[in-house]
Amino acid sequence: MDVAAALLASGVQDSEPSFALFAQSLDPHWVEQALRATGTATIRRRKLPAEYVVWLVIGMAMLRDRSIAEVVRHLDLVMPVPTGERQHVSGGAVVQARDRLGPEPLAWLFHASAAVWASASADEYRWCGLAILGVDGSTLCVPDSPENDAHFGRAGTSRGEAAAAYPQLRLVTLMVLRSHLLVDAAFGPYSDSELSLAQRLWPRLPERSLVIVDRGFANYENFQRLADPAHQRYWLTRAKQGQRMAALRVIRKLGSGDTLVELRPSRCTRRLHPSLPETLTVRAIQYQRKGFKPQTLLTSLLDAVAFPAAEIIALYHERWELELAYDEVKTHTLEREEASLRCRNPQRVSQELWGLTLAYNLVRLTMADVARRAGVLPNQISYRHTLHFVRAFWISAWLASPGVLPKRLQSLYNELPLLVLPPRRNRAYPRAVKIKMSNYPRKRPRSQTNGVN
Template sequence: MHTTPLFSMQFHIQTLSKKRRTTAQRLADEIAVARTRSLEQLSTCLEEFIPEHLLVQNASGKHSRSRIFTKQTTFWAFLSQVINADGGCSEVVSKLRAFAALKCPFAISPSTGAYCSARKNVLKEEIKTVFDHTAETLDKMERRDFCDRRVIVVDGTGLTAPDTKDNQEKWPQQKQQQVGCGFPSLRVCACFSLKTGGVLSYRTGNKRSHELRLFRDQWDDLFQPGDINLADKMFSSYFEFAMLLKRGVDSVVTQPAHKRRPIAEENAVKKLGGNDLIVVWKKPVWSKKAAYSREEWEALPQTLTLRQIKVDVTANGFRVKSFYIITTLLNPDEYPANDLAELYLRRWEVELNFDDLKTTMGMDELRCKTPDMVEKELLMYFIAYNAARWMICKAAGTSGADPMRISFKGALQELRNWEGQLNHPKTTQQDKRKLIAELYRGIALKIVPLRPNRKEPRCLKRRPKPYQLLTEHRSTMNETKHRDKYRAKAA
């Protein structure tokens, strides 16, 4: 029979009565309630996707003591910050203060200093571990796509960061811009799953970093034998075809006309059909400007047998009337030319993925003022993006819809609008499960209509304000008087 020890720390030795809790202990309990309940709505929705063991407190050092902003609370606050439309630190602190106003006997400071310090103390490697887990989890949900093979689509984009000295040193602005008139320019090369749209891997660089080099840095952690690499003409080179083939990875890319001209039918090795040829590429001459060493160049084969497919475009909205696909998938019976053409047209989905990240979520203009925090912010954007994609896949699994047909912006709106109900003090666990099920059902109903061959010119309809452009430093810039004010003064 188990008995309580007489000298237990919970009791007075003289009276064996339970100790009265001190004011500090009661305040600690209230702080724990405030920090877990105020931001737990996101963790409730994503507890299967981001498990708690990835965010445990450190044994010593930073994030080892009990504070309002623990590592777990700071992570979910940071994630809430990039998901919400405002995206400011003050919004996160205000959310915590609003909940603590009714639950805690003390007022939390409206200053964002404690939260910003807590974000700074979270290591980038810890956030990277969470991102790797989200990418792996999302990749396992829907792994096969084209001919029962995993298709990875790659592309690059540019971002800007706040104009600070540290950011400018790591990511310099454009050379033609005056000091104080531009912003640090980041280049990001990311690889997405074509089936789910999730980010599997990425690398960052400055304006001098070529996307090919950033892409090659991801091969070891990304590709597996049997994968298909889908990319545009920027990633079409002899080196990429040869090195990926050694890894058992096939490629489907377009041929850049300015680098290598299409091979005529009379010079082809074999004709498979109309505009479908088996061709041979010869090994290019090595150059010191190449992005690979001479030893790597010497290890390349002297020739590559590839497949060249000409695709004629008859639909409106395309900038070209025809283009050439170069692929290592040589079997026309297993991989018909029309199927490969349709596969390449799906490459446009990576542009929509970047649009979701940069426009819908606001990643186009990063906010943190140091390179370390900028890299953390970028990781949090990718984690939040993968989390939304995971919820879309879960909703699609229950409804049978195509996950790429469900609106990404609609899913974010559902999550933002439902988190208040999930955080209500009177909401029970049973009610939360019911709300989450209804949340998934609402996401599944956000279907984007099919609009094939819709013409969307890259033009701006809304005119910008007629303000001057900043062409000098703010301290020396002379602003021209506004036209209307100038006329009114002259009259």
């Protein structure tokens, strides 16, 4: 059942909390299984049951501009008393309920739902019979608390300061590039490298797939690990800036700027990984776009007939869909706060992050439904407007009587043309900002400064 059908079907019920209007897109049985699989299901019926806390954590990401207390209220997440009246739940009770739940059920739920949603989406938008996936990393700031500082650590700065203003976690995601649905995610302290975090994601690559990776992941070990022609698993990346084509041994020329070349591991790689083969055959495709420097793509797609060079060049630029996805999360979902996440404790940060990935996928699932109705691709739908659409409906579901919700939903779907984006223009963005920094002095931990009344 798609999201719209689920919402319309559930709109006739008058005894469910408002979040249940979305519960059919996130199968309630998954929530139950997540609680049982992680040992967090309880018999005792509390004011804030575990299954409601799951929706609270998702709602915290979806309704970023609301306090946690408001999210509880908007989603009607407190069990009623026998008289039918809703009970009040204190902030301390919410914290205790979240701590009882922990991050594990949210992680389990994300992986279970992503396995279904992302797999179906990848099948829907294949290229040459292959699912098109991408891997890249980013960082998120967390609140400046002693616990977060000790666990996640901080980045250094380029201005001579000892460390950055906020602790940061490092995040690497595996995504279906043509729908932006997340397949998997791995995160850890800032000191964890993207390469080490990505090791957790490589086993999730399905058969008959092509993973497009940033050149930071381009190394001999990954080239060998990700290439699996027997199961039709392939990779594509851009050569590193210092990797000269003249230094590569050409095996065979396939066409203009299209050759099979031989790679050899460095001495360091050979010493660390003695089991790696002596050589690896890859395909090198050279091209130059007007106004840009010449570029070289490296790939394990060796068949020039099945995988034409011109199509591979065009396909590589879909890697930027992952950069856009990080922008959707940071700028629009988290609204570019200084501290991206809310929680001051590492366990709650982990829980919140899994809730964020679930919320993002729910919005993206709605966008896929909108795209089908509008007859366009999911990346032609506005994430920002869809997020506002979902937020508005969640809040209106709390305020409106159940009987009018199907009509309200239908009126929202009548505005679908507003969500369709115009064709993308060819644009280039220099890595520069207009405002570099604030003129105010830096606020240091536990320091007292003179303020202005």
